[in-house]
Amino acid sequence: MSARLPSLWKRLSSTISPRPAPPKAHHHAPIPDAAFPSGYVLTGLHCGIKKTGALDLAVILSTTPKPASAAACFTRNAFKAAPVVVSEEVLQRNASTARALVVNSGCANAVTGKQGMEDAWAMVRATDALLGCSAKESETLVMSTGVIGQTLPISKVLAGIESQSSDSQTKSLGSDFTAWERAAKAFMTTDTFPKLRARTFSIDGREYKMAGMDKGAGMIHPDMGPPRTAGQLHATLLGCIMTDAAVSPRSLQSALTYAVDRSFNSISVDGDMSTNDTIVVLANGSAASDPAAEIDEERDPRTYQLFRDELTTFAADLAQLVVRDGEGATKFVTVSVNGAATYEDAHRIASRISTSALVKTALYGQDANWGRILAATGSVPLSVPIDPTRVSVSFIPTDGSPALPLLVNGEPETVDEARAKEIISVEDLEIEVQLGIGSENAKYWTCDFSYEYVRINGDYRS
Amino acid sequence: MSARLPSLWKRLSSTISPRPAPPKAHHHAPIPDAAFPSGYVLTGLHCGIKKTGALDLAVILSTTPKPASAAACFTRNAFKAAPVVVSEEVLQRNASTARALVVNSGCANAVTGKQGMEDAWAMVRATDALLGCSAKESETLVMSTGVIGQTLPISKVLAGIESQSSDSQTKSLGSDFTAWERAAKAFMTTDTFPKLRARTFSIDGREYKMAGMDKGAGMIHPDMGPPRTAGQLHATLLGCIMTDAAVSPRSLQSALTYAVDRSFNSISVDGDMSTNDTIVVLANGSAASDPAAEIDEERDPRTYQLFRDELTTFAADLAQLVVRDGEGATKFVTVSVNGAATYEDAHRIASRISTSALVKTALYGQDANWGRILAATGSVPLSVPIDPTRVSVSFIPTDGSPALPLLVNGEPETVDEARAKEIISVEDLEIEVQLGIGSENAKYWTCDFSYEYVRINGDYRS
Numbered sequence: 040m041s042a043r044l045p046s047l048w049k050r051l052s053s054t055i056s057p058r059p060a061p062p063k064a065h066h067h068a069p070i071p072d073a074a075f076p077s078g079y080v081l082t083g084l085h086c087g088i089k090k091t092g093a094l095d096l097a098v099i100l101s102t103t104p105k106p107a108s109a110a111a112c113f114t115r116n117a118f119k120a121a122p123v124v125v126s127e128e129v130l131q132r133n134a135s136t137a138r139a140l141v142v143n144s145g146c147a148n149a150v151t152g153k154q155g156m157e158d159a160w161a162m163v164r165a166t167d168a169l170l171g172c173s174a175k176e177s178e179t180l181v182m183s184t185g186v187i188g189q190t191l192p193i194s195k196v197l198a199g200i201e202s203q204s205s206d207s208q209t210k211s212l213g214s215d216f217t218a219w220e221r222a223a224k225a226f227m228t229t230d231t232f233p234k235l236r237a238r239t240f241s242i243d244g245r246e247y248k249m250a251g252m253d254k255g256a257g258m259i260h261p262d263m264g265p266p267r268t269a270g271q272l273h274a275t276l277l278g279c280i281m282t283d284a285a286v287s288p289r290s291l292q293s294a295l296t297y298a299v300d301r302s303f304n305s306i307s308v309d310g311d312m313s314t315n316d317t318i319v320v321l322a323n324g325s326a327a328s329d330p331a332a333e334i335d336e337e338r339d340p341r342t343y344q345l346f347r348d349e350l351t352t353f354a355a356d357l358a359q360l361v362v363r364d365g366e367g368a369t370k371f372v373t374v375s376v377n378g379a380a381t382y383e384d385a386h387r388i389a390s391r392i393s394t395s396a397l398v399k400t401a402l403y404g405q406d407a408n409w410g411r412i413l414a415a416t417g418s419v420p421l422s423v424p425i426d427p428t429r430v431s432v433s434f435i436p437t438d439g440s441p442a443l444p445l446l447v448n449g450e451p452e453t454v455d456e457a458r459a460k461e462i463i464s465v466e467d468l469e470i471e472v473q474l475g476i477g478s479e480n481a482k483y484w485t486c487d488f489s490y491e492y493v494r495i496n497g498d499y500r501s
Numbered sequence: 502m503s504a505r506l507p508s509l510w511k512r513l514s515s516t517i518s519p520r521p522a523p524p525k526a527h528h529h530a531p532i533p534d535a536a537f538p539s540g541y542v543l544t545g546l547h548c549g550i551k552k553t554g555a556l557d558l559a560v561i562l563s564t565t566p567k568p569a570s571a572a573a574c575f576t577r578n579a580f581k582a583a584p585v586v587v588s589e590e591v592l593q594r595n596a597s598t599a600r601a602l603v604v605n606s607g608c609a610n611a612v613t614g615k616q617g618m619e620d621a622w623a624m625v626r627a628t629d630a631l632l633g634c635s636a637k638e639s640e641t642l643v644m645s646t647g648v649i650g651q652t653l654p655i656s657k658v659l660a661g662i663e664s665q666s667s668d669s670q671t672k673s674l675g676s677d678f679t680a681w682e683r684a685a686k687a688f689m690t691t692d693t694f695p696k697l698r699a700r701t702f703s704i705d706g707r708e709y710k711m712a713g714m715d716k717g718a719g720m721i722h723p724d725m726g727p728p729r730t731a732g733q734l735h736a737t738l739l740g741c742i743m744t745d746a747a748v749s750p751r752s753l754q755s756a757l758t759y760a761v762d763r764s765f766n767s768i769s770v771d772g773d774m775s776t777n778d779t780i781v782v783l784a785n786g787s788a789a790s791d792p793a794a795e796i797d798e799e800r801d802p803r804t805y806q807l808f809r810d811e812l813t814t815f816a817a818d819l820a821q822l823v824v825r826d827g828e829g830a831t832k833f834v835t836v837s838v839n840g841a842a843t844y845e846d847a848h849r850i851a852s853r854i855s856t857s858a859l860v861k862t863a864l865y866g867q868d869a870n871w872g873r874i875l876a877a878t879g880s881v882p883l884s885v886p887i888d889p890t891r892v893s894v895s896f897i898p899t900d901g902s903p904a905l906p907l908l909v910n911g912e913p914e915t916v917d918e919a920r921a922k923e924i925i926s927v928e929d930l931e932i933e934v935q936l937g938i939g940s941e942n943a944k945y946w947t948c949d950f951s952y953e954y955v956r957i958n959g960d961y962r963s
Contacts, residue, residue, distance in 0.1 A: 117879035117887040150875060150889075152912050187872030188913045258859060258876065309858040310772075311873070312880035396771040396858070396950075397720060397958055404959025410649030411773070413612060414720065417579035418774035425579035427612075450614055451650040488858075490952050496859055497866025 057490045058369050058403070061466050066363055067232040072215045074237040076248035076283035078103045078325030080212040083225030086199025088145035088185070088192060096199045097142040097225035099279065099321075100169060100212065106178055107323035108285075109137035110292035112263035112299045114316035120149035121159040122181040123317060127266045129163065129177050135288035139179040140279055140319055141166040143196055144228050144254070147275070148183040149314045151190050158193045159183070165200040182277045182317045184228055184254065219250060226254035226277055229495065234360040238353055242284075242334070242345045247326050249349065253278030253318075253357045257366040257496060259308035260394065261316045265296050275313035276303060278357055284346060285324030287335040294336075294347040295320050295354075302354035305386065305483045308365035309492070310394035320350070362484045367491030370402050373469040374483040375435075376416075378476055380423035385481035388472065391419045393485035402468070402487035407434065407459035409445035416472055429475030434459065437467040448475070519952045520831050520865070523928050528825055529694040534677045536699040538710035538745035540565045540787030542674040545687030548661025550607035550647070550654060558661045559604040559687035561741065561783075562631060562674065568640055569785035570747075571599035572754035574725035574761045576778035582611035583621040584643040585779060589728045591625065591639050597750035601641040602741055602781055603628040605658055606690050606716070609737070610645040611776045613652050620655045621645070627662040644739045644779045646690055646716060681712060688716035688739055691957070696822040700815055704746075704796070704807045709788050711811065715740030715780075715819045719828040719958065721770035722856065723778045727758050737775035738765060740819055746808060747786030749797040756798075756809040757782050764816035767848065768946045770827035771954070772856035782812070824946045829953030832864050835931040836945040837897075838878075840938055842885035847943035850934065853881045855947035864930070864949035869896065869921035871907035878934055891937030896921065899929040910937070 081099040088095040101107040109130060113123050129137065141162050148155045159181050166179040183191070202209040212218065223233035237250040255276040286294070299318055324333065336343040363371055374392050379385035392398055395415040401408040409432050416432075417425060428449040433442045443462055444452050462468065543561040550557040563569040571592060575585050591599065603624050610617045621643050628641040645653070664671045674680065685695035699712035717738040748756070761780055786795065798805040825833055836854050841847035854860055857877040863870040871894050878894075879887060890911040895904045905924055906914050924930065 115880075115882075116876060117881075117883075118875055118889050118892075150872065150908070150911070150913055187876070258873075262880070311857050311859045311876060314876050314879060395773050396954075397773045400955050400958035403955065406959065410612065411720075413580055414578060414649070414773060414776050417776060418577070418724070419579075420577075421579075427580050430580075446612070449612070451612055488955060490955050492858075493862050493865065493950060493952050493955060496862035497868065 060367065060369050060491065063231050063364060066360060067235065070216050070235065070237050074239060074248065075214065075219055075250045076281055078283055078323045079281050080214050081218050081222040082203060082211040082213065083221030083223070084199055084202065084211060087195035088143060094221060094225040095143055095145045096196060097222040098166060098169070098200060098203050098212065099140040099222060099281070101138050101321055101323040103323040103325050106133065106136035106138045107321040108288040108291045109135055109180065109319065109321055110288065110295040111180065111317060111319045112265055112295060114313060115262050115264055116312055116314045118150060118314045120147055120183060120315040121151060121155035122148055122183045123315060124156065125159040125163060126180045126182070126317065129180055130266050132177055135292060137178055137180050137321060138170050139166045140321070141179055141200060142182045142226060142277060143191065144184050144226055146183060146185040146189055146191050147187050147315050148191050149187045151188070154190050158191045161193055161197060162200065165197045169200070169203055180319055184275055184277050184315055187314065223252035226252055228254060229256040229366060230254050230364050232364060234357060236353070236356050240349045242342050245327060245332060247282060247284040249280060249282040249353055251278060251280035251353065251357050253361060255361040256364045257308055258311045258313040259306060259361055259365065260310045260312050261303045261306070262312055263299050263304060263316050263318060265292055276316040276361060278303065278318045280320040280353065282322045283324065283326035284322050285327055285333040286322040286346065287333055290334060290336040290343055291320060291322050294343070294350050297347055298351040298354040301351050302358040305481070306358045306362050307390065307393045307483065307485045308362060359484050362486050365486035366495045367489040368486030369489055370487040371467050372402060372485050374485060375469060375471045375480065376474065377471065377480040378474040379479045380477040382479045382481055384421045384423065385479050387419050387421065388416050389481045389483035391415045392470065393483045396488060399485070399488035403489045405460060405463045407445065407454065407456070407463055412470060412472065413446065423476055425474060426476065431473040431475070433471045434462045435469035435471050436462045437465060437469065522829065522831050522953065525693050525826060528822060529697065532678050532697065532699050536701060536710065537676065537681055537712045538743055538787070540745055540785045541743050542676050543680050543684040544665060544673040544675065545683030545685070546661055546664065546673060549657035550605060556683060556687035557605055557607045558658060559684040560628060560631070560662060560665050560674065561602040561684060561743070563600050563783055563785040565785040565787050568595065568598035568600045569783040570750040570753045571597055571642065571781065571783055572750065572757040573642065573779060573781045574727055574757060576775060577724050577726055578774055578776045580612060580776045582609055582645060582777040583613060583617035584610055584645045585777060586618065587621040587625060588642045588644070588779065591642055592728050594639055597754060599640050599642050599783060600632050601628045602783070603641055603662060604644045604688060604739065605653070606646050606688055608645060608647040608651055608653050609649050609777050610653050611649045613650070616652050620653045623655055623659060624662065627659045631662070631665055642781055646737055646739050646777055649776065685714035688714055690716060691718040691828060692716050692826050694826060696819060698815070698818050702811045704804050707789060707794060709744060709746040711742060711744040711815055713740060713742035713815065713819050715823060717823040718826045719770055720773045720775045721768060721823055721827065722772045722774050723765045724774055725761055725766060725778050725780060727754055738778045738823060740765065741781040742815065743783045745786065745788035746784050747789050747795040748784040748808065749795055752796060752798040752805055753782060753784050756805070756812050759809055760813040760816040763813050764820040767944060768820045768824050769852065769855045770824065770948060821946050824948050827948035828957045829951040830948030831951055832949040833929050834864060834947050836947060837931060837933045837942065838936065839933065839942040840936040841941045842939040844941045844943055846883045846885065847941050849881050849883065850878050851943045851945035853877045854932065854934070855945045858950060861947070861950035865951045867922060867925045869907065869916065869918065869925055874932060874934065875908065885938055887936060888938065893935040893937070895933045896924045897931035897933050898924045899927060899931065
């Protein structure tokens with residue numbers, strides 16, 4: 040068998056050579072302190088879960104007198120990790136408000152039975168204790184990511200949280216860029232860069248800020264819903280967004296659900312849904328002392344919609360960072376499905392194309408194989424069936440040069456293969472499928488499937 | 502960039518080395534002439550589609566005076582290849598009977614517009630002409646497989662078919678093993694061995710024979726239904742089964758639909774559904790001159806069921822050959838999902854596990870990563886939700902040694918990793934998921950995801 044290996048390597052390298060992932064470090068850069076929302080302190084530290092000594096615990100506190108409005112979307116997987124179950128419970132007990140978020144990486148606390156539940160609650164209580172006497176019980180949300188089926192080294196985790204108490208010498212909570220960056224780093228597992236973004240926006244002349252972080256590189260195909268929908272589970276996509284806007288809890292949840300569908304639920308690295316996927320948003324209202332300024336869908340649908348759209352594009356920015364950092368990814372591909380009868384139909388096709396192993400290996404091989412895109416498009420059951428004679432497929436270059444039609448109204452174009460190769464050899468690419476049935480559109484973001492993906496995931500646990 | 506390549510190769514090879522696919526030639530072996538059903542002549546020839554000179558055209562004729570009962574399942578893809586549309590039409594015109602089947606490989610005749618339809622009909626007419634004066638018009642079914650979006654070199658194909666006319670010097674139609682083998686070889690595209698099987702079976706003391714062939718190695722995740730259901734399309738899994746049993750057309754279709762769900766619709770290589778997938782069965786009744794011997798579901802449900810079960814296990818044998826030959830596959834894995842509330846629930850979970858990139862790369866890496874199996878299991882929407890505390894996951898060795906429980910009633914077992922590694926390093930493996938909800942079971946067959954898969958499919962068109 041070993042005698043055959045060299046020839047196999049030779050065969051591998053003689054056809055498509057492994058292309059290294061493009062540089063990714065530039066996706067993380069310093070952000071001015073003033074860009075972050077007020078009323079939050081946070082940190083990231085090494086408590087001892089990761090053997091490498093890397094940061095593995097993030098603590099995020101809202102410092103406003105009133106608890107922040109809190110909303111979350113959790114994985115719909117049936118095997119809920121303990122932190123998912125506990126966070127849902129916390130949101131329910133506190134009528135969708137919270138004051139803190141505690142996050143560990145390196146251990147998912149999933150499929151860990153009763154011990155896992157006790158550990159997640161212990162993390163909540165320890166973080167509650169940092170909030171001072173104004174806090175009620177259980178005002179902390181909790182998230183975990185890492186290996187499934189192992190219990191947390193809970194005493195190390197609790198010691199880490201306690202190191203942030205007000206009388207501690209080792210307290211590192213802060214509100215500047217460094218503090219936000221440390222927290223973002225503590226989210227990381229197989230990520231190659233911390234994922235942190237901030238934005239300032241205005242609604243009716245009032246200025247607000249929003250900042251957020253997330254993590255994820257593999258087991259990325261989230262399908263998250265609001266709390267207490269049927270059958271959620273555990274997840275490897277974690278994210279949180281903090282804003283100083285004042286938003287009613289119900290409207291915050293409704294805006295997040297809308298935003299997550301169009302961001303985190305529209306990305307795929309490998310098509311695998313995790314048992315811990317969680318996105319949390321906190322809105323502490325510290326930007327406005329005027330109570331009338333609270334954004335609420337029923338009171339003022341227009342300002343609500345403006346906020347919802349800000350949250351959606353911000354969430355999409357964060358979600359796309361995960362695809363950029365997809366395990367082994369050398370391409371960042373936007374899949375646009377336009378002209379569908381319903382948003383769900385468009386989303387379903389975009390998801391299928393984005394998870395097709397044949398499409399993704401063709402992208403890695405830089406082969407403009409539109410037949411595979413078409414086969415994936417046609418394999419999805421829809422509410423209104425496809426009319427093949429109306430379907431068009433194009434490559435949209437990301438340098439602003441003209442689109443390259445591959446198929447127009449069901450008929451293959453005579454494709455300029457050199458031009459196609461040119462477009463597909465750039466890191467960023469958009470594939471557009473026009474169905475020609477209706478007016479609904481959906482976007483999905485995906486990456487390619489490389490040798491490196493096989494290496495990383497053939498070898499994860501060791 | 503090129504400076505980084507050697508270190509990338511080094512990194513690739515330093516962790517999981519590429520394992521070559523196990524030898525596969527032994528899956529094809531001579532079959533005694535007497536094992537094949539009577540009343541069929543067939544051949545395979547090179548008509549000129551494949552540049553390599555390999556066989557690329559199969560002609561199969563039923564020689565009984567009456568046309569054979571004919572049934573088929575076609576891909577549900579929305580982009581139907583021309584041969585799929587034409588075969589559906591032929592079945593309808595002839596009340597589900599047929600006398601011939603013509604198959605080409607090397608060109609899928611898919612997304613080829615009006616020209617493609619004309620070419621498929623021309624293949625039908627040319628094969629009709631081989632049947633002699635007893636034939637009506639359009640008694641031939643047609644299948645194509647190969648590259649999408651290219652038209653057939655139709656004059657070469659027609660010349661190939663005409664070379665089998667009764668007055669031709671080059672006629673090679675026969676009924677012995679060599680003839681069956683040549684036909685099976687003409688089905689092949691990226692297949693590494695011809696896929697041919699025969700079986701003899703008895704129902705109520707009557708002896709029948711059944712033989713069949715199929716092809717496929719990539720774009721394998723069929724979902725085929727009977728003719729005229731909504732939205733079928735084109736496919737890269739092709740198969741045909743010929744029997745000398747007499748079966749009424751309606752019962753033949755109903756038996757095939759049942760069989761295909763439990764065989765060809767239960768395999769996956771890469772999760773991608775083709776636009777040409779077609780399975781055809783012909784039953785010419787040549788084993789019995791007694792008309793009362795016709796198997797019919799309404800007349801005699803018991804003999805119908807015996808026939809249906811023979812067809813199902815035979816179809817499963819053929820389907821499994823496709824997985825064995827999966828592109829880059831080094832493992833053959835049976836996924837059994839037991840104890841579900843419905844067959845559909847069990848089948849859906851088995852399909853999800855079988856297509857999970859994380860499960861398949863772990864299989865390639867020979868890593869007993871049950872967390873990924875569990876995450877895939879939990880990600881499927883079901884009619885009756887999973888109760889995590891009732892779920893068990895085991896590895897079933899294929900050497901008859903005891904099963905290795907990985908998770909029992911939702912709690913992880915302390916796994917003997919050495920034993921797990923031992924089981925998973927064998928080519929054949931069974932993964933069993935027991936849901937503990939109901940009594941319905943489903944099986945799926947899949948393979949692993951290797952470097953070689955990425956190489957083959959990053960490089961297909963060139």
